Amino acid sequence: MATKTIRLEYLTRVEGEGSLVLDVREGNVENVRLSIFEPPRFFEAFLRGRAASEAPDLTARICGICPVAYQMSAVHAVEAAFGIEVGGQLRALRRLLYCAEWIESHALHIVMLHAPDFLGFPDAIAMAGAHGEAVRRGLALKKAGNALLKLLGGREVHPVNVRVGGFYRVPTQAELAALQPALAEARENAVAVARWVGGFSFPDVGRDYEFVALRHADEYPMNEGRIVSNRGLDIAAAEFEAAFEERQVAYSTALQSVLRARGHYLVGPLARFNLNHDRLGGELLAFAAELGLRPGCGNPFRSILARAVEVTYAIEEALRIIDAYVPPREPSVRAEARAGTGMACTEAPRGILYHRYGIEADGSIAEARIVPPTSQNQATIEDDVRLVATQGIHLPEEELREQCERAIRNHDPCISCATHFLRLEVRRR
Amino acid sequence: MTAPRRVIGLGNPDRGDDAVGLHVARRLAARGLEGVEVREATGDALALLEDLASAAHLVLVDAAAPLAAPGRIHRLDPLSRPLPREIVPASTHAFGLAEVIELARALGQLPARLSVYAIEAAEFGAGAPLSAPVAAAVERVVERIAAELVGG
Numbered sequence: 076m077a078t079k080t081i082r083l084e085y086l087t088r089v090e091g092e093g094s095l096v097l098d099v100r101e102g103n104v105e106n107v108r109l110s111i112f113e114p115p116r117f118f119e120a121f122l123r124g125r126a127a128s129e130a131p132d133l134t135a136r137i138c139g140i141c142p143v144a145y146q147m148s149a150v151h152a153v154e155a156a157f158g159i160e161v162g163g164q165l166r167a168l169r170r171l172l173y174c175a176e177w178i179e180s181h182a183l184h185i186v187m188l189h190a191p192d193f194l195g196f197p198d199a200i201a202m203a204g205a206h207g208e209a210v211r212r213g214l215a216l217k218k219a220g221n222a223l224l225k226l227l228g229g230r231e232v233h234p235v236n237v238r239v240g241g242f243y244r245v246p247t248q249a250e251l252a253a254l255q256p257a258l259a260e261a262r263e264n265a266v267a268v269a270r271w272v273g274g275f276s277f278p279d280v281g282r283d284y285e286f287v288a289l290r291h292a293d294e295y296p297m298n299e300g301r302i303v304s305n306r307g308l309d310i311a312a313a314e315f316e317a318a319f320e321e322r323q324v325a326y327s328t329a330l331q332s333v334l335r336a337r338g339h340y341l342v343g344p345l346a347r348f349n350l351n352h353d354r355l356g357g358e359l360l361a362f363a364a365e366l367g368l369r370p371g372c373g374n375p376f377r378s379i380l381a382r383a384v385e386v387t388y389a390i391e392e393a394l395r396i397i398d399a400y401v402p403p404r405e406p407s408v409r410a411e412a413r414a415g416t417g418m419a420c421t422e423a424p425r426g427i428l429y430h431r432y433g434i435e436a437d438g439s440i441a442e443a444r445i446v447p448p449t450s451q452n453q454a455t456i457e458d459d460v461r462l463v464a465t466q467g468i469h470l471p472e473e474e475l476r477e478q479c480e481r482a483i484r485n486h487d488p489c490i491s492c493a494t495h496f497l498r499l500e501v502r503r504r
Numbered sequence: 505m506t507a508p509r510r511v512i513g514l515g516n517p518d519r520g521d522d523a524v525g526l527h528v529a530r531r532l533a534a535r536g537l538e539g540v541e542v543r544e545a546t547g548d549a550l551a552l553l554e555d556l557a558s559a560a561h562l563v564l565v566d567a568a569a570p571l572a573a574p575g576r577i578h579r580l581d582p583l584s585r586p587l588p589r590e591i592v593p594a595s596t597h598a599f600g601l602a603e604v605i606e607l608a609r610a611l612g613q614l615p616a617r618l619s620v621y622a623i624e625a626a627e628f629g630a631g632a633p634l635s636a637p638v639a640a641a642v643e644r645v646v647e648r649i650a651a652e653l654v655g656g
Contacts, residue, residue, distance in 0.1 A: 187550075187599070200603065203610035210611065214553060221548060231547040 093488070095479060096326070097464055104464045107457045109483070111329040122443040127153045127412065127434045131237045134430070134445065139232055140183070143176035143224070144423030146237040147298055148430040148445075153239045155313075156417025156434045159410055164403040165241040166298070171396045172227045172237070173297040173421070177389040178261070179220030180424035181344075181382040184487045185272060186213025189379050192481045193275035209271045212264040216386065219254075219261035223393060226250055241407030251397045258397070262390045266362075269383035273366035277376045278481075280462065284373055284455065285337060286346035289422050295354040295388060296347065296422050303350060306337065312420040315429045321446060332451040339454040342426025343486060344381035345372065359388055375459050375485040382487075412438030423448050425487055449488045456486050509653055510541045510559040514566040514601065517546060520632035521574075521625035524642065525565040527634060528621070531646045540653050549604050556605070557613035563649050564618075566601060567625040567638075568592065574626035575637030577645055582609075583618050591622050619652065621645050 079099045098106035130149040135142035187199040196202035203210045221231045228234020236243050289300030303309045321330040334340050352370045368380035414436040420429045426448030433442035463482040467475050513529025516522045526544045533542040568591045587602040608614050626635040
């Protein structure tokens with residue numbers, strides 16, 4: 076038998092619906108196609124004609140896991156078009172809101188979706204019997220993120236409190252202070268979960284990725300920064316479309332994004348860590364090293380360590396922001412619509428998320444462009460699968476499938492977001 | 505303090521019959537059953553884990569997948585077996601009720617008494633009210649739950 080097809084019909088423990096097809100000829104992996112069959116969602120089209128002020132709430136509906144990322148990229152893009160800047164405590168509250176989403180999203184992926192891969196369980200439910208404490212801690216972490224999100228966003232799922240210019244309502248000092256004990260406990264849970272994850276064994280895979288992430292003058296990036304890479308990319312968000320190109324592939328309802336100059340690249344926690352480790356502080360960087368994560372790491376399986384470090388960071392950062400909080404006099408700054416184009420890029424839990432809006436003089440949206448992290452990682456995920464499948468080509472089919480699925484889950488793909496994204500099919504010929 | 509008896513209605517208030525659990529919870533709350541805590545839950549299903557762990561007798565009310573008979577009431581007993589997928593389907597987007605109950609079972613956090621009332625839905629239109637057959641089932645579910653809690 077010279078040819079073979081392996082099919083993963085429904086990828087599990089990923090958000091949304093997609094599949095993977097591997098074509099193997101004479102023992103060589105010829106084709107890897109990650110296809111996303113979530114139906115197309117036409118967000119960019121139906122945003123046209125709507126008020127730019129609606130963009131944060133409309134685009135938040137793209138994702139139930141990372142709505143804050145959509146709200147943040149949307150408000151910053153619209154504010155760029157309107158020529159307004161949101162600073163001081165309002166800016167700090169936006170960073171705090173982003174911390175909440177990182178905590179919630181990363182905790183879910185680390186414990187409920189990704190950890191079972193390292194411990195040989197089919198899912199978190201099967202894993203919970205033997206690793207109950209870790210699961211409880213992970214869920215407690217997620218809960219702390221939820222509570223923060225609910226306070227700042229108005230509700231846990233699809234928050235509604237962000238507006239162009241700031242917020243509809245800002246929290247009181249007392250409301251934020253009430254969350255401090257839960258966050259202090261969350262920090263202990265994050266450290267315990269990180270140590271648990273640090274004890275996993277990691278497949279020996281090293282890739283020479285081009286990492287792309289935001290870079291800010293003095294912060295670990297969330298809302299703001301230049302788009303940089305380890306190969307010299309250094310651009311403003313407004314230059315995104317000049318540097319990156321979205322391509323259509325026939326087998327997927329998601330577009331694939333590539334760097335015009337060099338092709339495939341990686342966004343997300345591993346890229347952020349590698350490009351911004353010096354913004355984490357010495358203590359956390361030492362903790363990362365203790366877990367087995369060092370700057371320059373190209374092992375996608377170790378991305379779970381980067382998430383664990385980032386959860387810890389997000390909790391500490393949230394506590395710092397709460398400590399320094401003084402309620403602003405107004406919940407938002409005045410935002411007057413004007414014609415123009417605004418672009419913004421922020422760091423969603425899964426990597427950079429780009430928005431551009433062309434806005435008419437009456438404040439309505441003429442054109443919208445949204446490039447989510449999963450479509451940027453799609454081609455790189457295929458490369459990872461190709462490498463893992465090539466190394467594991469002689470494995471029994473069931474193990475090969477497992478390895479391929481793991482290679483995908485390393486990147487916490489958010490399929491619904493990417494749809495405009497999983498089944499594994501391996502065809503051996 | 506003894507662990508509480510608790511009813512939680514689940515659903516999305518803005519998606520037609522998906523709101524049926526919330527309607528049932530509101531009617532039960534209005535009855536003011538002594539020693540029974542009634543709540544509505546519209547958010548993250550994983551948050552139910554704590555409610556499962558901390559109750560002595562928990563009743564969950566949710567809309568079921570549309571099957572043959574809209575408004576038909578299924579009383580499910582997750583302590584004896586996992587929730588049937590054809591009634592409480594899984595999602596590729598989030599952890600659902602069935603997963604959360606299984607997670608609680610694995611963690612040894614199920615309450616001593618647990619029942620799930622699943623009401624077969626007809627439609628989930630955005631902004632739609634309950635469909636007639638599902639609206640008609642609300643009072644019957646309320647009666648059955650009240651009888652279960654008071655009787656037990």
